[in-house]
């Protein structure tokens with residue numbers, strides 16, 4: 001877990017439209033948790049309620065730790081049927 | 082006992098000659114065979130919602146030969162439903178969705194039993210219906226129902242095939258409370274009234290519900306036939322970009338629904 005590598009960030013489906021991007025990289029020194037990643041990349045947008053989060057394709061929570069080289073992904077909540 | 086319906090392949094086969102022919106494209110699959118088809122025939126599946134997801138899910142469960150399908154929905158058919166809810170037709174407008182749906186399912190397969198509940202199930206009725214089902218297929222359209230269905234399935238250890246679709250995005254996973262390691266819906270989503278969105282305010286791409294609802298029938302058929310289902314894997318579909326992603330789910334040790342009670 002080296003902080004020299006950036007964090008790779010993905011926004012899925014309608015979160016791309018809401019955040020204005022589908023992917024980003026973030027200097028790992030700027031974020032210790034998943035919530036920090038969102039805050040750094042979307043400082044003016046609150047994370048929607050029940051947004052799903054994953055670190056390296058494993059379900060994560062806002063306070064889950066992140067490090068350089070990790071892939072952090074955000075997915076919109078879906079309830080419709 | 083001689084009967085025109087008694088197949089002569091094996092004495093223990095509980096499928097008629099007509100059924101053996103009808104399901105021959107199933108039974109010739111090595112993962113399936115006659116045994117799995119008999120399991121489907123003996124199975125009872127609860128489908129919650131006869132709308133966008135429930136339409137393809139119930140249609141494929143019926144055509145695949147699930148012996149008893151219980152459909153629950155309290156809505157009536159509206160013109161704006163017809164864009165994607167393929168169980169219903171123009172002549173069904175204003176009818177109860179479960180009545181319209183039952184007619185469609187029986188037209189496809191008169192060998193199966195279709196039971197209808199013209200209500201949004203909750204409370205004791207939901208618990209009873211979930212406990213008596215071999216698989217529950219959640220095709221509902223709101224968080225409140227989804228949390229209630231999840232709690233009922235965890236309590237009765239009934240496998241739950243859960244999918245959702247809105248706009249151009251869909252999700253599907255399987256929760257199987259018979260498996261001690263399986264997460265539940267509440268491990269994934271925190272209970273909250275906020276963030277409520279539905280297809281009537283957000284819109285939804287018609288074939289997207291076909292994709293997700295058909296996948297629900299697929300997972301249900303795999304569970305019933307003794308094949309492995311997508312437990313612990315959340316599949317997420319971006320219809321506009323035709324892109325799938327997958328995330329691994331694990332049980333939340335602090336989950337208020339499925340975590341074992343602390344002594």
Ligand SMILES: [Zn+2]
Nearest residue numbers: 265268336339
């Ligand atoms: Zn849980």
